Amino acid sequence: MPLVGSALANRRQDLLDGLDPEQRAAACAPRGPVCVLAGAGTGKTRTITHRIAYLVCSGHVAAGQVLAVTFTARAAGELRARLRPLGVEGAQARTFHAAALRQLRYFWPRVVGDRQWDLIEGNKLRLVGQAANKLGLPTELEVLRDLTSEIEWAKASLIGPDDYPAAVARRSRDVPEPAERIAELYRTYERAKSDAQLLDFDDLLLHTTAVLEEHSAVAEEFRDRYRCFVVDEYQDVTPAQQRLLDAWLGGRDDLTVVGDANQTIYSFGGASPRPLLEFTRRFPDATVVRLERDYRSTPQVVALANRVIGAARGRPAGSRLNLVGQRPDGPPPRFAEYDDEATEAAAVAARIRELLDAGVPASEIAVLYRVNAQSEGYEQALSEAGIPYLVRGGERFFARREVRQAMAALRTAAAGEPQGELVTMVRRVLAGVGLTEQPPSGGAAKERWDALLALVELAEELAATTDGATLGRYVAELDQRASAQHPPTVEGVTLASLHAAKGLEWDAVFLVGLAEGTLPILHADGSDEAIEEERRLFYVGVTRAREHLSLSWALARNPGGRRNRRRSRFLYGLLPEDHPAARVGRQQQKPMEPKARCRICGAALLATMEIKLGRCGKCPADIDEDLLARLKEWRVERARELNVPAFVVFTDATLVAIAEQRPADTTALVAISGIGATKLERFGADVLAVVNQRHER
Structure with a gap:
């Protein structure tokens, strides 16, 4: 009523x-x-x-x-x-x-009329790989992922194959292969997909939009x-x-x-x-x-977050939110510098053990990093410390064997129209698939037990929020959560990338690996826009913490290695004055913003791209197009040899700078921003050979 x-x-x-x-x-x-x-x-x-x-x-x-x-x-x-x-x-x-x-499936019979096309779920790489092989493009897994990402970016941006090269040039976008070749791959992939009557995820948006725009009766019914x-x-x-x-x-x-x-x-x-x-x-x-009232984090975490994003360049008016912490005071954020990554991971595990002993649940602790490859060291360190953990992006909760068995048993029980209190019925059913009164001591058996207990806790939550909740309603909730990949909380420290952490929060967060080349990521250097996106990613990481926030970095990758790394530029100005690394940081700030002048008109250069090219935006480009093409060909070959994306060798921006400045020796080569000692050692001789080959012609 x-x-x-x-x-x-x-x-x-x-x-x-x-x-x-x-x-x-x-x-x-x-x-x-x-x-x-x-x-x-x-x-x-x-x-x-x-x-x-x-x-x-x-x-x-x-x-x-x-x-x-x-x-x-x-x-x-x-x-x-x-x-x-x-x-x-x-x-x-x-x-x-x-x-x-959902909409496309509903309207398909009316606007198409024949058999509905299947949705590509896990085999898009296979189709892209077939198209790449047909065109003679690399088919290594990492390269295919980069090529697939380019097709997805183009479709999300409403850019077709014919317009792709111009769009890439207009945005100065780093691409894994020449833009014209990717456009041909994009065209070939779309043709193969259409011939097989398949749709990818991007097609769902594009086709549904087309249906609504082109069929007024359908649009009217929807609206x-x-x-x-x-x-x-x-x-x-x-x-x-x-x-x-x-x-x-x-x-x-x-x-x-x-x-x-x-x-x-x-x-x-x-x-x-x-x-x-x-x-x-x-x-x-x-x-x-x-x-702007922040109810998640302590004022100490909020203050640090405001300083992180307050240092961003070119913030539009609509983004100038200044968070105001609403929670009671908490501990100040911790900053720590370590000799190497293994020492950093061991120290993080030790600090997590302290938090666990102080009563912080493992599920309320997260270790966040920039790239997934960083998880391995922390998995090892936590395992050695006997601390349970979950890798976000690893095995999905509802795909686990014990969870699938539990859901099958619950469905069977629900079909029998059982009577009783929901939580009691769920516990009784799950006892038949391994849920004991007391947890196992540890290992894989404890992980399975924790997953089953999470199902019980979900039943408790449903019973508390829904009057007369039945076992059938609970099973329907489980099915809906499985479909949405919305799992219940399982006890264990979360390991996740910063991207995967978006939308989540924990009592304690460890931001690790905060070194130049990792955050900001190496290939972002050379683009002010990309650097600012990395800063926003760091901001997202900081704002995941409710109370305890730890930030750390290592000076070397391996024990005994050269301690030549610098902490992330995003940390400058954040460390307390009395922190041991603060004095070093002030000394290191100066090289971050070199005082460069345009090689043509002499004007001061401020933007990263201007510094890289050695000229201001007002002065005309003096690029050797033939040399640039040769450099890109060389880069593709080296990337294949090293089995890495092309931009890891050199970004497009760096190749453009080389083709403009045409360095004759190593001194001139390292003067180009983005070419340091490591790049010079690995690629310097090759690059100079390509440049000199051009000069000899």
């Missing part, structure tokens, strides 16, 4: 109680365009869900007319889980791709079904996603977007904060709310 009168007013007030003034303003904003600029830890998911519930409760929209989209299946699952206790059943919360797949749209993580929207969103809206403006430009970390995949930053230009009457 719908609520009326005072009951409705009380229900609406209940939905607003507990929200801060800014969250409340967003939740009860009128229908129409709403932009929520939400800093890290400011309660954006709470704000989104309460806004949806408030709109439904107020009668502005029916729950089934709401479509909320976000960027991970886990986040979509969390939205659904948060809406349920608010009394909202039937609202759709999905990823862009999941929503598009009658969905009236209200909510987009989470709007700073990460791609052109393809934005175009689909525009097709969904069809000129309407009942749209709420939530995002933080300071957390844009997927530009390499085509994401852009521009739609978020230009939202009010598109919708001049939009309600804009800024969430």
